[in-house]
Amino acid sequence: MTGFWRTTTCLALMSELSLFAAGCQREVRPFQELAVASARTQNQSPFQKNAYGTAEGKRLFDQYNCSGCHAHGGGGMGPALMDDKWIYGSEPANIFESIVEGRPNGMPAWRNKIPDQQVWELVAYVQSMIGQESIDVLPSRSDHMRYSTPENARRAQTPVQTHTP
């Protein structure tokens, strides 16, 4: 009996601790320390599992008027980013490339206009729009008019490669 309770307690405490451990990466505020340069080659966003970077990405998405074409991810002149269809790939490096190099039919190249660090933040946010991020990292509603379900309340999508918008 004693052993049972002790195990239960230990398990409960350990699961609490593991929740905390996930916090380390999520909560870093990487203002400048990031080795952004190496990220591209590793095909991994430096802001993976980082809530601050993702939230900055969300802010930039708004400020750089990405919504002008992508309409908060719902799509308009540009393709929707909230669905599971991905024309140019959904890997971080693909999204990075789409932003930096631009894509045919209207997506401008942001090379030299947005620094790499911010592009990676945007990549992190774009991924979070379809729930490709753990739930504790996804942004919640912003202090604007409501436009759709907040990112952390959306159903996660499995990206599918398509060739038609």
Add this chain to the structure above:
Amino acid sequence: MTPPDAATMRPPDTRRVLDVSVLPRTVFGHQGLIWWGTAGFMVIEGSIFVIALVVYFYLRLQVTDWPPSLPNPGLFYGTLNLATVLLSLLPAYIAKTKAEKFDLAGVRLWLTILVLFGVAAVVIRAFEYFALNCRWDDNAYGSIVWTLLSMHTIHVATDVVDSMVLLTLALTGPNTKTRFVDYSENSLYWYFIVAWWVPIYVTIYLMPRWL
């Protein structure tokens, strides 16, 4: 100078005593201790309800239209629920009287009826959410309406479960006299929940029509 402590004096051979063995061991109402616990939590939860209602009216002052660009909530299920819980006061009252007479059979019967009413209230409540005509994340109005309704739902559901547990105890025993205090306090708490549904109902369903 010594402390003015007379207790150091030697006590006399026989002592004056206050024999309390004759006092009752089971009491109902505010003479007993349990009532104070129940009352304490009712005050706390009541304060939370008051604050939530104040927030409702505070948010009302922030906008011109109410509900802001949303339809009014549907009246049917909320009113039905109001009727249900008001009717349920009767079994609650009878269960309380029976409990205070240590009438086990009466408690079993009326507690069962109370549980049935409670379950009905919870089921109707589920429909109420659909009749609100808004989502919690639509705007602040939706948020406060959902919160008010959910706060009350949690109370109703908790007390229904509580009543079910008590009913089980009433059926299985052991039924000590203190247990009858619990049966009685359960009805008191149900009164509290029903009483709060009236202002919350008026706020959720009628205020959008009046304000």
Add this chain to the structure above:
Amino acid sequence: MFDPHGPIARSIATHGWWLLLMSIAVYLVVMVALLIALGRRRREIDDQPETTRRLTRNVSIAVALTVVILVGIAASSVVSGRGIYSPSGAGAVTVDVVGHQWWWDFQYHDVTPSDVFTSPNELHIPVGLPVVIKAMSTDVIHSFWVPNLMGKRDLIPGIVTNTWIQADEPGVYRGQCAEFCGHQHAHMALEVVAEPMNTFQAWIRHQREPAAEPATDEERRGKDVFMQSTCVTCHAIRGTDAGSHLGPELTHVASRLTIAAGTLPNARGHLAGWIANSQSIKPGNRMPPNALTPDDLQAVLAYVRSLR
């Protein structure tokens, strides 16, 4: 509070000194009473009704005195408050004070839309005249505070409130955000420049002008670098293609006293460090590091320094 230079600050200071002196007096009286109570030579037992009666009387007198003093404080507070809420005359100018994380934008309105301009982190006001302030914020709550001139006014998103400011002597007064607003709350300062009316009007006229055209080759190259690099994504320079208002406007940046919201003096070296890596100076601010080549950086510096 010690060095008031405006009617609001002065009225607060007078009232404040009065309060402080009163507090010190009360404090001394209470402490002396306590010391006497402790050090008093006393009889063995002092529970006689006479003593109790005397103590009751003294305590009652003390309470009555407290009430009188408090009523005085309340009255004084209301009286000096009246002068603070409403300006001492018609406002000479109306300025929108807009809080951003972590800088200030002062927007000077005008009937002619082209005459509207903004002056980030530097508020110019004419001496001796009340200036109406419309306080607002675009993100979180900030608080506008220039200790030498006035008390605080919170800038709250979604709410616009009016207050006023006035300086009685020309000078530069430092202000700082007083409501915690995130990482760089500590480095969210501003300068209030109070100047005589004609200087002020000259300043207004100058600020309305579009940016100066680059004069030298280096400045011209700097402008090209500016327009083709990340700078243009956030900053506006009137008279050029740069029109983004995410960061402070730079049309007359070289005329300002400080950079980075009162953090550094506006000198070439500081500016170079700021452009290259502002995060080492003000960690967490919204300006990203810029990996410009040394040549490009020098050119941009030359251009920006020419924007007087």
Add this chain to the structure above:
Amino acid sequence: MSEFVHPVERRMTISAADEERLRTQLERTWYVPRGIIGWCSVADHKTMGKRYIVTAFCFFTFAGILAGLMRLQLAVPNNHFIGPDLYNQIFTVHGTMMMFLFAVPVMEALGVYLVPLMVGTRNIAFPRLNAFSYYVYLFGGVMLVVTMLLNTAPDVGWFSYVPLAGPDYTPGKRADFWAQLITFTEVAALAVSVELVATIFKARAPGMSLNRMPLFVWSMLVTALMVIFAMPSIVTCSSFLLLDRLVGTHFYNPAEGGDSLLWQHLFWFFGHPEVYIIFVPALGIVSSIISAFTWRPIFGYSAMVMSLVATGFIGFGLWVHHMFATGLPALGLEYFTAASIVIAIPTGIQIFCWIASLWRGRPRFHTPLVFVLGFFAIFVLGGLSGVTLASVPFDLQVHDSYYVVAHFHYVLLGGAVFPLIGGIYFWFPKMTGRLMDDRLGKVNFWLLFIGFNITFFPMHILGLEGMPRRVYTYPDNMGWNTLNLVSSLGALLLVVGGALFVYNVVRSYRWGLAGSDNPWGAETLEWSMSSPPPVYNFLHIPVVEGRCALWDRSADAPIVTGIRSDVREVLISDVMDAEPINVAEYPEPSIWPFLCAVVTSGFFIGSIFTPWALPVSILPLAVTLIGWFWPKKRDRERAIEEQDEDRRLHDAA
């Protein structure tokens, strides 16, 4: 239940053997279980009270270390020792921990330990709830410490203003941990308050009518009632914050009809009474100490009680004085100025009454009294600076400046922590049976007193010179350097003083002089039993004959008999006059409150991450709660006893 049954007064012989038998039986009945499970099952108010106090002081130490780090960072201008990101977490956790995990809990803990002893009963009302509240508090506090160590600590200030703390400006989970910490501590504090109110109203020894209640008990009563009415407000607003962040509600989003000032109203409607929740128990401690060290009852008992009650009421009417700079209408502000000033009157009355008490008695300058004198010197200054802050124009200038930092440290450290430490010196012999070293105690006092004033007095001037709060660094040319350095050096003294206190506690606990039952010759009931008190508190429940329970006790004072000693029976009395009216039975120790606290904590922490925590936790929560209240062996016994009793009565009839 109409007619009162009255207890029977008579004389009887109680032999030493009888008492010995009673003692043995009570010890068996009111046992404190041992072992790991036993440790988690304890329901004794003294054990829980001591744990509460020790835990609170652990958090105090942790938050104190954070304060030391802040002073280190601010010692010199433009310091890069701690960056803004870490500094913001540090000052937030410092404030949050001091307020929610130290100040309120430690005062309630003292109440948990002392109130049952002072009112003459065997345990606190609802002892299992008490155990539950302790574990919830402990888990919540540990959660905050762990977040601090893992860079996940809240960084939005202890006041957590939206929109900064909202979903848009604080990404990640930092602010959610803050909001849930509030839930943890509020659940604990509210539960303790209900227990205290029930104990004070219903479990007083016969004869202790309301107008004979010790002032400490009065202060705990006022505090508990304030908690009950103030904390729902912050529970509501922090839950709204969590909902905004987790499921996207719009309570604080101005773009969708919400309002960021709503947060400030709700927060300060709690936040201002909070200050008095911390401060009022300290007033009770001061009264206890002064009366014990002058051997005189406090002068003006009725005035003191009225002042406590008035403070409790007025404390709810002045929350807007934290919001003077938001631009609310002037007339409203003037009302709140007046209300804020009015609250100085009851406080003044109490100060004057204490001075009169000291005047009338012959003070003996032991460490506890010395700390109380320090309280006078510091608190009166803090109170006066508080009056200045109530004035709108002055407040507009110094609001959110270091003047305010100085003010509330004078009020909270001087007004609450100095009496508290004095109180620890005072009650330590009762809790442990050993006296704390008096000489070290005085050194301790002077270190803390001087260190405190060196640290915090310069902050008044810094604030008046325009230094804002909550800045991680400041420029070089502002003229703030010297005073900041002085302040940081003073903090060093405070650290030494704090360490000396811990050393004195530990040393005295092991090797201190053994104290008698009543080493100070104090008046209240807790000094009537052995030190440390037996598990059952009172061998015989006493009958109280006057306002000073022990001093007014006659040689032939009656005692209460007829309470069963083989089960945990306690006497329940009337609210006003403490007439015995019935007898209640307290539950045995149980592991279920602990398990319930574990599940509750799991739910609270889980709901930081996902709303699914609610449905997932409902079942385990229901299981632990039902286990908590499920009938035990004792209930079956009792049912049989009652049947026998009924049969006997029936036969007799």
